[in-house]
Amino acid sequence: MEFSSILFPGMDDKRPLVIAGPCSAETEEQVMTTARQLAAIGIKIFRAGIWKPRTKPGGFEGVGSPGLKWLQRVKKETGMYTTTEVATEKHVYEALKYGVDILWIGARTTANPFAVQEIANTLIGVDIPVLIKNPVNPDVELWVGAIERLYNAGITRLAAIHRGFSSADKNVYRNTPQWHIPIELKRRFPDLPIFCDPSHMGGKRSMIQSLSQQAMDLNYSGLIIESHCSPDEAWSDKDQQVTPEELDRILHSLVIRDTIQTTEDLSTLRRQIDEIDNQLLDLLSKRMRVSREIGHYKFEHDMPVLQTMRYDEILRDRAEQAERMDMSGDFIRKVLESIHEESVRQQLVIMENAKKEDQSNQL
Numbered sequence: 001m002e003f004s005s006i007l008f009p010g011m012d013d014k015r016p017l018v019i020a021g022p023c024s025a026e027t028e029e030q031v032m033t034t035a036r037q038l039a040a041i042g043i044k045i046f047r048a049g050i051w052k053p054r055t056k057p058g059g060f061e062g063v064g065s066p067g068l069k070w071l072q073r074v075k076k077e078t079g080m081y082t083t084t085e086v087a088t089e090k091h092v093y094e095a096l097k098y099g100v101d102i103l104w105i106g107a108r109t110t111a112n113p114f115a116v117q118e119i120a121n122t123l124i125g126v127d128i129p130v131l132i133k134n135p136v137n138p139d140v141e142l143w144v145g146a147i148e149r150l151y152n153a154g155i156t157r158l159a160a161i162h163r164g165f166s167s168a169d170k171n172v173y174r175n176t177p178q179w180h181i182p183i184e185l186k187r188r189f190p191d192l193p194i195f196c197d198p199s200h201m202g203g204k205r206s207m208i209q210s211l212s213q214q215a216m217d218l219n220y221s222g223l224i225i226e227s228h229c230s231p232d233e234a235w236s237d238k239d240q241q242v243t244p245e246e247l248d249r250i251l252h253s254l255v256i257r258d259t260i261q262t263t264e265d266l267s268t269l270r271r272q273i274d275e276i277d278n279q280l281l282d283l284l285s286k287r288m289r290v291s292r293e294i295g296h297y298k299f300e301h302d303m304p305v306l307q308t309m310r311y312d313e314i315l316r317d318r319a320e321q322a323e324r325m326d327m328s329g330d331f332i333r334k335v336l337e338s339i340h341e342e343s344v345r346q347q348l349v350i351m352e353n354a355k356k357e358d359q360s361n362q363l
Protein backbone atom coordinates (compact mmCIF):
# COMPACT_ATOMS: atom_id res chain seq x y z
CA MET A 1 0.00 0.00 0.00
CA GLU A 2 1.21 3.49 -0.78
CA PHE A 3 0.04 6.13 1.64
CA SER A 4 -0.02 9.87 0.90
CA SER A 5 0.82 12.65 3.30
CA ILE A 6 -1.82 13.72 5.82
CA LEU A 7 -0.19 17.16 6.12
CA PHE A 8 -1.82 20.43 5.02
CA PRO A 9 -0.15 23.69 3.98
CA GLY A 10 1.43 25.40 6.95
CA MET A 11 2.24 22.17 8.80
CA ASP A 12 5.81 21.15 9.51
CA ASP A 13 6.94 17.68 8.59
CA LYS A 14 8.58 17.45 12.00
CA ARG A 15 7.88 15.11 14.93
CA PRO A 16 5.62 15.25 16.82
CA LEU A 17 2.67 16.50 14.78
CA VAL A 18 0.27 17.48 17.56
CA ILE A 19 -3.51 17.33 17.50
CA ALA A 20 -5.11 18.89 20.57
CA GLY A 21 -8.47 20.00 21.82
CA PRO A 22 -11.20 19.04 24.23
CA CYS A 23 -12.64 15.57 24.58
CA SER A 24 -16.04 17.05 23.64
CA ALA A 25 -17.27 20.29 22.18
CA GLU A 26 -19.52 21.51 25.01
CA THR A 27 -20.39 25.15 24.32
CA GLU A 28 -19.30 27.64 21.69
CA GLU A 29 -17.45 29.59 24.35
CA GLN A 30 -15.54 26.56 25.69
CA VAL A 31 -14.57 25.57 22.14
CA MET A 32 -13.43 29.08 21.15
CA THR A 33 -11.52 29.78 24.38
CA THR A 34 -9.69 26.45 24.21
CA ALA A 35 -8.98 26.89 20.48
CA ARG A 36 -7.51 30.39 20.92
CA GLN A 37 -5.24 29.17 23.72
CA LEU A 38 -4.10 26.20 21.65
CA ALA A 39 -3.44 28.30 18.56
CA ALA A 40 -1.34 30.61 20.74
CA ILE A 41 0.99 27.75 21.69
CA GLY A 42 1.40 26.76 18.02
CA ILE A 43 -1.05 23.85 17.69
CA LYS A 44 -2.09 23.36 14.07
CA ILE A 45 -4.85 20.75 14.34
CA PHE A 46 -7.82 21.18 16.68
CA ARG A 47 -9.80 18.16 17.84
CA ALA A 48 -13.23 18.06 19.50
CA GLY A 49 -15.74 15.25 19.86
CA ILE A 50 -19.11 16.21 18.38
CA TRP A 51 -20.72 12.77 18.73
CA LYS A 52 -19.49 10.85 21.77
CA PRO A 53 -19.85 7.08 22.03
CA ARG A 54 -20.54 6.41 25.72
CA THR A 55 -20.36 3.01 27.36
CA LYS A 56 -23.73 3.49 29.08
CA PRO A 57 -26.74 5.64 28.18
CA GLY A 58 -27.35 8.78 30.22
CA GLY A 59 -23.84 10.26 29.89
CA PHE A 60 -23.10 13.34 27.78
CA GLU A 61 -23.37 12.10 24.18
CA GLY A 62 -22.01 15.22 22.49
CA VAL A 63 -23.72 18.33 21.20
CA GLY A 64 -24.17 16.84 17.70
CA SER A 65 -24.31 18.79 14.45
CA PRO A 66 -24.69 22.32 15.98
CA GLY A 67 -21.11 21.93 17.30
CA LEU A 68 -19.81 21.69 13.73
CA LYS A 69 -20.49 25.42 13.27
CA TRP A 70 -18.15 26.09 16.22
CA LEU A 71 -15.43 24.07 14.48
CA GLN A 72 -15.95 26.18 11.36
CA ARG A 73 -15.47 29.27 13.50
CA VAL A 74 -12.28 27.80 15.03
CA LYS A 75 -10.87 27.32 11.56
CA LYS A 76 -11.86 30.79 10.41
CA GLU A 77 -10.63 32.67 13.48
CA THR A 78 -7.49 30.73 14.42
CA GLY A 79 -6.40 29.14 11.11
CA MET A 80 -6.17 25.73 12.78
CA TYR A 81 -7.37 22.68 10.84
CA THR A 82 -10.13 20.71 12.54
CA THR A 83 -10.83 17.05 13.20
CA THR A 84 -13.64 15.07 14.78
CA GLU A 85 -14.74 11.48 15.25
CA VAL A 86 -17.20 9.92 12.83
CA ALA A 87 -18.98 6.62 13.40
CA THR A 88 -21.83 6.59 10.88
CA GLU A 89 -22.66 7.66 7.33
CA LYS A 90 -24.64 10.59 8.71
CA HIS A 91 -21.67 11.80 10.77
CA VAL A 92 -19.48 11.73 7.65
CA TYR A 93 -21.98 13.73 5.57
CA GLU A 94 -22.42 16.31 8.33
CA ALA A 95 -18.67 16.67 8.99
CA LEU A 96 -17.95 17.11 5.26
CA LYS A 97 -20.79 19.58 4.89
CA TYR A 98 -19.25 21.81 7.57
CA GLY A 99 -15.71 21.50 6.18
CA VAL A 100 -14.05 19.39 8.88
CA ASP A 101 -10.52 18.81 7.53
CA ILE A 102 -9.59 15.44 9.02
CA LEU A 103 -11.79 12.59 10.25
CA TRP A 104 -10.98 9.99 12.86
CA ILE A 105 -12.54 6.61 13.46
CA GLY A 106 -12.92 5.63 17.12
CA ALA A 107 -11.82 2.41 18.79
CA ARG A 108 -15.32 0.98 19.12
CA THR A 109 -16.01 1.66 15.44
CA THR A 110 -12.72 0.13 14.25
CA ALA A 111 -13.78 -3.07 16.03
CA ASN A 112 -16.89 -3.22 13.81
CA PRO A 113 -16.17 -4.02 10.14
CA PHE A 114 -19.75 -3.13 9.06
CA ALA A 115 -19.39 0.38 10.47
CA VAL A 116 -15.91 0.87 8.98
CA GLN A 117 -17.15 -0.30 5.57
CA GLU A 118 -20.10 2.12 5.77
CA ILE A 119 -17.72 5.01 6.47
CA ALA A 120 -15.35 3.89 3.69
CA ASN A 121 -18.20 3.68 1.16
CA THR A 122 -19.39 7.14 2.12
CA LEU A 123 -15.90 8.53 1.52
CA ILE A 124 -15.41 7.17 -2.01
CA GLY A 125 -14.18 10.04 -4.18
CA VAL A 126 -13.45 12.36 -1.22
CA ASP A 127 -9.91 13.66 -0.61
CA ILE A 128 -9.60 13.79 3.18
CA PRO A 129 -7.13 12.40 5.71
CA VAL A 130 -8.57 9.72 7.99
CA LEU A 131 -7.01 8.62 11.27
CA ILE A 132 -7.91 5.15 12.49
CA LYS A 133 -7.79 4.36 16.19
CA ASN A 134 -6.86 0.86 17.27
CA PRO A 135 -9.82 -1.44 17.99
CA VAL A 136 -10.78 -1.78 21.68
CA ASN A 137 -9.59 -5.38 21.70
CA PRO A 138 -5.90 -6.18 21.11
CA ASP A 139 -6.32 -7.52 17.57
CA VAL A 140 -3.87 -6.14 15.02
CA GLU A 141 -5.77 -7.80 12.14
CA LEU A 142 -8.92 -5.76 12.89
CA TRP A 143 -6.83 -2.60 12.85
CA VAL A 144 -5.20 -3.61 9.55
CA GLY A 145 -8.63 -4.56 8.18
CA ALA A 146 -10.02 -1.08 8.90
CA ILE A 147 -6.99 0.55 7.24
CA GLU A 148 -7.47 -1.68 4.18
CA ARG A 149 -11.20 -0.89 3.95
CA LEU A 150 -10.45 2.85 3.82
CA TYR A 151 -7.54 2.35 1.42
CA ASN A 152 -9.65 0.23 -0.92
CA ALA A 153 -12.20 3.06 -0.98
CA GLY A 154 -9.45 5.30 -2.39
CA ILE A 155 -8.49 7.06 0.86
CA THR A 156 -4.69 7.09 0.86
CA ARG A 157 -4.14 9.97 3.31
CA LEU A 158 -4.22 7.62 6.29
CA ALA A 159 -2.69 7.43 9.74
CA ALA A 160 -3.22 5.22 12.80
CA ILE A 161 -3.93 6.32 16.36
CA HIS A 162 -2.74 4.10 19.20
CA ARG A 163 -5.02 4.71 22.19
CA GLY A 164 -4.37 1.44 24.07
CA PHE A 165 -6.54 -1.64 24.59
CA SER A 166 -9.32 -2.61 26.99
CA SER A 167 -8.33 -5.16 29.55
CA ALA A 168 -10.27 -7.02 32.23
CA ASP A 169 -7.23 -6.84 34.56
CA LYS A 170 -6.96 -3.77 36.74
CA ASN A 171 -3.76 -1.88 36.06
CA VAL A 172 -2.45 1.67 36.09
CA TYR A 173 -3.71 2.40 32.58
CA ARG A 174 -7.21 3.19 31.44
CA ASN A 175 -6.31 1.31 28.25
CA THR A 176 -3.15 -0.78 28.33
CA PRO A 177 -0.62 0.25 25.67
CA GLN A 178 0.47 -3.27 24.56
CA TRP A 179 3.17 -1.53 22.53
CA HIS A 180 3.95 -4.72 20.59
CA ILE A 181 0.68 -4.31 18.65
CA PRO A 182 1.42 -0.88 17.10
CA ILE A 183 5.01 -2.07 16.60
CA GLU A 184 3.64 -4.95 14.50
CA LEU A 185 1.44 -2.46 12.60
CA LYS A 186 4.53 -0.33 11.90
CA ARG A 187 6.45 -3.41 10.75
CA ARG A 188 3.70 -4.16 8.22
CA PHE A 189 3.21 -0.53 7.09
CA PRO A 190 6.51 1.31 7.65
CA ASP A 191 5.19 4.43 5.89
CA LEU A 192 1.94 4.74 7.85
CA PRO A 193 2.20 7.58 10.41
CA ILE A 194 1.21 6.56 13.94
CA PHE A 195 -0.14 8.96 16.57
CA CYS A 196 -0.18 8.13 20.26
CA ASP A 197 -3.20 9.11 22.36
CA PRO A 198 -1.73 9.29 25.87
CA SER A 199 -4.97 10.79 27.25
CA HIS A 200 -7.06 7.67 26.67
CA MET A 201 -4.16 5.35 27.38
CA GLY A 202 -3.36 6.74 30.81
CA GLY A 203 -6.78 8.09 31.72
CA LYS A 204 -4.95 10.54 34.01
CA ARG A 205 -3.24 13.87 33.39
CA SER A 206 -0.18 12.77 35.31
CA MET A 207 0.60 10.01 32.80
CA ILE A 208 0.50 12.11 29.62
CA GLN A 209 4.11 13.27 29.71
CA SER A 210 5.74 9.88 30.19
CA LEU A 211 3.50 8.11 27.67
CA SER A 212 4.20 10.84 25.11
CA GLN A 213 7.94 10.46 25.70
CA GLN A 214 7.70 6.69 25.23
CA ALA A 215 5.79 7.22 21.98
CA MET A 216 8.49 9.60 20.75
CA ASP A 217 11.20 7.08 21.67
CA LEU A 218 9.30 4.49 19.62
CA ASN A 219 9.46 6.90 16.68
CA TYR A 220 5.76 7.77 16.51
CA SER A 221 4.89 10.58 14.11
CA GLY A 222 2.46 12.43 16.32
CA LEU A 223 0.41 12.88 19.47
CA ILE A 224 -3.29 13.49 19.97
CA ILE A 225 -3.82 15.00 23.39
CA GLU A 226 -7.01 16.16 25.06
CA SER A 227 -6.83 19.75 26.17
CA HIS A 228 -9.58 21.90 27.71
CA CYS A 229 -9.61 25.51 28.93
CA SER A 230 -10.95 24.34 32.35
CA PRO A 231 -10.38 20.59 32.56
CA ASP A 232 -11.96 20.21 36.01
CA GLU A 233 -15.24 21.46 34.63
CA ALA A 234 -15.21 19.25 31.51
CA TRP A 235 -18.44 17.41 30.74
CA SER A 236 -16.56 14.22 29.79
CA ASP A 237 -13.18 12.63 30.66
CA LYS A 238 -12.11 15.46 32.95
CA ASP A 239 -9.32 13.50 34.69
CA GLN A 240 -7.35 13.10 31.47
CA GLN A 241 -7.55 16.62 30.02
CA VAL A 242 -4.89 19.30 30.49
CA THR A 243 -4.97 23.05 30.02
CA PRO A 244 -3.26 24.40 26.89
CA GLU A 245 -0.61 25.86 29.22
CA GLU A 246 0.11 22.44 30.73
CA LEU A 247 0.15 20.93 27.24
CA ASP A 248 2.76 23.45 26.18
CA ARG A 249 4.92 22.50 29.16
CA ILE A 250 4.57 18.78 28.32
CA LEU A 251 5.45 19.31 24.67
CA HIS A 252 8.53 21.35 25.54
CA SER A 253 9.71 18.66 27.95
CA LEU A 254 9.80 15.98 25.26
CA VAL A 255 13.17 14.81 24.03
CA ILE A 256 12.92 14.07 20.32
CA ARG A 257 15.60 11.66 19.23
CA ASP A 258 15.76 11.89 15.47
CA THR A 259 19.29 10.98 14.51
CA ILE A 260 19.71 8.01 12.24
CA GLN A 261 23.28 6.95 12.71
CA THR A 262 25.04 3.62 12.54
CA THR A 263 28.44 4.05 14.10
CA GLU A 264 31.07 1.34 14.41
CA ASP A 265 30.07 0.93 18.08
CA LEU A 266 26.45 0.22 17.20
CA SER A 267 27.45 -2.17 14.40
CA THR A 268 29.67 -4.11 16.81
CA LEU A 269 26.85 -4.38 19.33
CA ARG A 270 24.44 -5.48 16.58
CA ARG A 271 26.90 -8.17 15.47
CA GLN A 272 26.88 -9.46 19.06
CA ILE A 273 23.07 -9.60 18.96
CA ASP A 274 23.24 -11.52 15.64
CA GLU A 275 25.65 -14.00 17.18
CA ILE A 276 23.53 -14.50 20.30
CA ASP A 277 20.38 -14.96 18.17
CA ASN A 278 22.27 -17.64 16.22
CA GLN A 279 23.08 -19.42 19.45
CA LEU A 280 19.46 -19.14 20.59
CA LEU A 281 18.25 -20.71 17.34
CA ASP A 282 20.83 -23.47 17.68
CA LEU A 283 19.71 -24.23 21.21
CA LEU A 284 16.05 -24.17 20.21
CA SER A 285 16.66 -26.61 17.40
CA LYS A 286 18.52 -28.91 19.83
CA ARG A 287 15.60 -28.69 22.27
CA MET A 288 13.16 -29.63 19.50
CA ARG A 289 15.32 -32.63 18.59
CA VAL A 290 15.06 -33.90 22.18
CA SER A 291 11.34 -33.19 22.15
CA ARG A 292 10.95 -35.31 18.98
CA GLU A 293 12.80 -38.16 20.74
CA ILE A 294 10.34 -37.84 23.62
CA GLY A 295 7.58 -37.98 20.98
CA HIS A 296 8.84 -41.38 19.75
CA TYR A 297 9.13 -42.59 23.35
CA LYS A 298 5.54 -41.51 24.03
CA PHE A 299 4.30 -43.29 20.92
CA GLU A 300 5.99 -46.52 21.88
CA HIS A 301 4.70 -46.32 25.47
CA ASP A 302 1.19 -45.11 24.62
CA MET A 303 1.63 -41.83 26.52
CA PRO A 304 -0.33 -38.67 25.65
CA VAL A 305 1.67 -35.79 24.17
CA LEU A 306 0.46 -33.15 26.61
CA GLN A 307 1.99 -33.53 30.07
CA THR A 308 0.42 -30.72 32.06
CA MET A 309 2.26 -31.29 35.34
CA ARG A 310 5.65 -31.23 33.66
CA TYR A 311 4.69 -28.18 31.58
CA ASP A 312 3.49 -26.34 34.66
CA GLU A 313 6.70 -27.20 36.55
CA ILE A 314 8.82 -25.86 33.66
CA LEU A 315 6.85 -22.58 33.51
CA ARG A 316 7.10 -22.04 37.27
CA ASP A 317 10.79 -22.93 37.63
CA ARG A 318 11.98 -20.92 34.65
CA ALA A 319 9.90 -17.86 35.58
CA GLU A 320 11.51 -17.84 39.04
CA GLN A 321 14.93 -18.35 37.51
CA ALA A 322 14.34 -15.53 35.01
CA GLU A 323 13.41 -13.11 37.79
CA ARG A 324 16.67 -13.90 39.55
CA MET A 325 18.39 -13.04 36.26
CA ASP A 326 16.74 -9.60 35.93
CA MET A 327 14.11 -10.58 33.39
CA SER A 328 10.39 -10.48 33.87
CA GLY A 329 8.77 -13.81 34.72
CA ASP A 330 5.91 -12.97 32.37
CA PHE A 331 8.31 -12.55 29.50
CA ILE A 332 9.89 -15.98 30.01
CA ARG A 333 6.45 -17.55 30.46
CA LYS A 334 5.44 -16.19 27.04
CA VAL A 335 8.66 -17.48 25.46
CA LEU A 336 8.16 -20.93 27.00
CA GLU A 337 4.50 -21.03 25.99
CA SER A 338 5.57 -20.55 22.37
CA ILE A 339 8.33 -23.15 22.68
CA HIS A 340 5.90 -25.62 24.25
CA GLU A 341 3.37 -24.99 21.48
CA GLU A 342 5.97 -25.85 18.83
CA SER A 343 7.23 -28.83 20.84
CA VAL A 344 3.68 -30.25 21.11
CA ARG A 345 3.08 -29.61 17.40
CA GLN A 346 6.23 -31.52 16.47
CA GLN A 347 5.32 -34.44 18.76
CA LEU A 348 1.82 -34.61 17.26
CA VAL A 349 3.39 -34.89 13.79
CA ILE A 350 5.62 -37.72 15.08
CA MET A 351 2.59 -39.54 16.55
CA GLU A 352 0.64 -39.17 13.33
CA ASN A 353 3.50 -40.38 11.12
CA ALA A 354 4.40 -43.26 13.44
CA LYS A 355 0.76 -44.38 13.42
CA LYS A 356 0.62 -44.28 9.62
CA GLU A 357 3.87 -46.28 9.43
CA ASP A 358 2.49 -48.89 11.85
CA GLN A 359 -0.67 -49.21 9.79
CA SER A 360 1.21 -49.62 6.52
CA ASN A 361 3.47 -52.25 8.13
CA GLN A 362 0.39 -54.21 9.17
CA LEU A 363 -0.93 -54.30 5.59
Ligand SMILES: O=C(O)C(=O)C[C@]1(C(=O)O)C=C[C@@H](O)C=C1
Pocket residue numbers: 291294295305306307308310311314339340343344
Ligand atom coordinates in the same frame (compact mmCIF):
# COMPACT_ATOMS: atom_id res chain seq x y z
O1 LIG B 1 8.34 -33.58 29.15
C1 LIG B 1 7.67 -33.99 28.19
O2 LIG B 1 6.85 -34.92 28.27
C2 LIG B 1 7.84 -33.37 26.87
O3 LIG B 1 7.33 -33.89 25.89
C3 LIG B 1 8.52 -32.04 26.75
C4 LIG B 1 7.54 -30.89 26.80
C5 LIG B 1 8.42 -29.62 26.54
O4 LIG B 1 8.59 -29.23 25.38
O5 LIG B 1 8.94 -29.11 27.53
C6 LIG B 1 6.52 -31.05 25.72
C7 LIG B 1 5.24 -31.47 25.96
C8 LIG B 1 4.70 -31.69 27.30
O6 LIG B 1 3.42 -31.16 27.47
C9 LIG B 1 5.61 -31.23 28.36
C10 LIG B 1 6.89 -30.82 28.12
